[in-house]
Amino acid sequence: MSRIESLLRAMTFEEKLGQLNLVTAGQAATGPIVPGETTQDIRAGQVGGVFNLWGRDVVARTQRLAVEETRLGVPLIFGLDILHGYRTIFPVPLAETGAFDPLLWERTARASALEAACEGIHLSFAPMLDVSRDPRWGRIAEGPGEDPFVGSKFAQAKIRGFQGERLSDRGALAATAKHFCAGGAATAGRDYAAVDVSERMLHEVYLPPFRAAVEVGCAAIMSAFNNVNGVPMTSHDRLLNGYLRRELGFDGVIMSDYTA
Known part of the structure; x- marks a missing residue:
């Protein structure tokens, strides 16, 4: 029996739920913060990961709470939005894609991964990967721009850079492809607004970067806040299970966006 299997057998139902709980530390909160004492929740086995720390x-101190002061000693996962650098800051993704240089994109992600991993960040x-063709949308700078081919190459280069040869390597970060899907097609360019898109546009424009991400072994995919054709992405069975899981064979982690 593996270490993971033995831990799962030993966990209570509440501790298993705790492993699904990703809380914000508040250092750079961009959304609501769940009330409560984080350190007490960690000690009680009610937290599986922390982001924005x-x-x-400070990461080491927080990790020690989980490893040394909980019943089973399961380590926390630490995640952070590392879009264009950790300590060393690179141009925003939209500017990087303008270089049309996949090797450059991979190298900047590799540098970010090395800096973050040595300080205890895992994810x-x-x-x-939100392709967008509406200049009103306020998050264009975070993504690869308007072209799905460029977006697909960008996806693969960044994921290779973040994850390296193996996720078990010391300098590796698990990558998260986001936001699945069509967030850049929000109605009137309003962030998180509903998306009304044809099947052709969905498969020719908005899904290709995610297909490319799966092809290179992306560790995680984040579902979008928005709904697509009337169905919230967090519960979109056809796209999450039908497309990602069954059609593409994605077997990594699917996570919701902030408090979705």
């Missing part, structure tokens, strides 16, 4: 010392909430 960085810096070697990057990047790359953002």
